[in-house]
Amino acid sequence: MPEFKDQLGQVFTFEKAPSRIVSLVPSQTEMLYDLGLEEQLVGITKFCVHPFHLKSTKKIVGGTKKVHVEKIRLLQPDIIICNKEENTPEIVASLRGIAPVWVTEIVTLEDSLEMISQLGMLFNRRTEARKWIDKINHAKQDFDRFVKDVPIRKAAYFIWKNPWMAVGSDNFINEMLSTNRFANIYSDKGRYPEVHIQKIRIQGDPEIVFLSSEPYPFNEQDAFEVGRCTHHAKVVFVDGEMFSWYGTRLVKAFAYFRQLQERIS
Structure with missing residues (x-):
């Protein structure tokens, strides 16, 4: 067996x-x-x-x-x-x-590809799994070429309010931020730290602040609130699925990241 x-x-x-x-x-x-x-x-x-x-x-x-x-x-x-x-x-x-x-x-891209391979074997979908892994690898290589000369920028990525919660380290969203050449200012604070946005300047002073579409429904007032605590950071609403969904969604995610880079450049 x-x-x-x-x-x-x-x-x-x-x-x-x-x-x-x-x-x-x-x-x-x-x-x-x-x-x-x-x-x-x-x-x-x-x-x-x-x-x-x-x-x-x-x-x-x-x-x-x-x-x-x-x-x-x-x-x-x-x-x-x-x-x-x-x-x-x-x-x-x-x-x-x-x-x-x-x-x-799942913490890394490699974990995601391993998962696809494992489930492809388990469910007798090896060929389909291999095709998706190849698609993701191709999309990642293409994106890496696109961003290789993009300067590293300090960023904060928020997922919740009341209390404000950010993405820290040891999770898939942080992996995607790194892939995009964003240096996460909260990467030393645990996985999903509660933070005081009034201290954001002394905690890293990000150039870009991301407000995720999930799980919290951030709005323009939230963007204004966090933005005024920064030193002229650009506040950007982003599709949380593209940063947090692993698996086959990654093919679409890398295309989305390219558009995002063009949007904030």
Whole structure:
């Protein structure tokens, strides 16, 4: 019986490829669809918005931090796909009595490519996985050539208000900031630090401040509030999916990053 290992090192054995999948991570739901597994997907979260039609054709089993365990149980899944950051240890533990729970851990681009490869093997979609990995690598190489002469600029990336929370280190968004040649002023403050924007000048004085479209709905007043605490920083609203969604979304993300660089240059 073939063995498979997830990114936490857990070993799984399956007699055949799982054919009933519950996905509790939006970016991974999109990736599974792109690997040709739409028919096998039986349950998704309310945040799984790509592709849009899945919300009307698949069972919604809750969010990423709070799931309806009984709804998942009734779907009789062969496997449940989670992520170490997106889903809590309590959720993972509560689901292990229903089906094997595969957990991904994504911090770097390499982690994302490994995940695509692993799930391609698990679901007998090796060819499709290889095509997407090649597309992402090509897009990344093209973008690297585009930004190689762009100067490194200090930046802050906010994801929440009340309290203000920024992106720190050891997460995928910080990896994408680095890829864009942005030096994160909060990279030494933990993963998602609470910060006082009134101290932003002494904490790094960024040239650019990003306000993400998710999970908090920032508005123009928020941009004004944080902007006046800086030393003439440019405040930019950005598509949070492009910075935080891993998997096949990366092909679109690198095209978006190119447009963003042109916008702020």
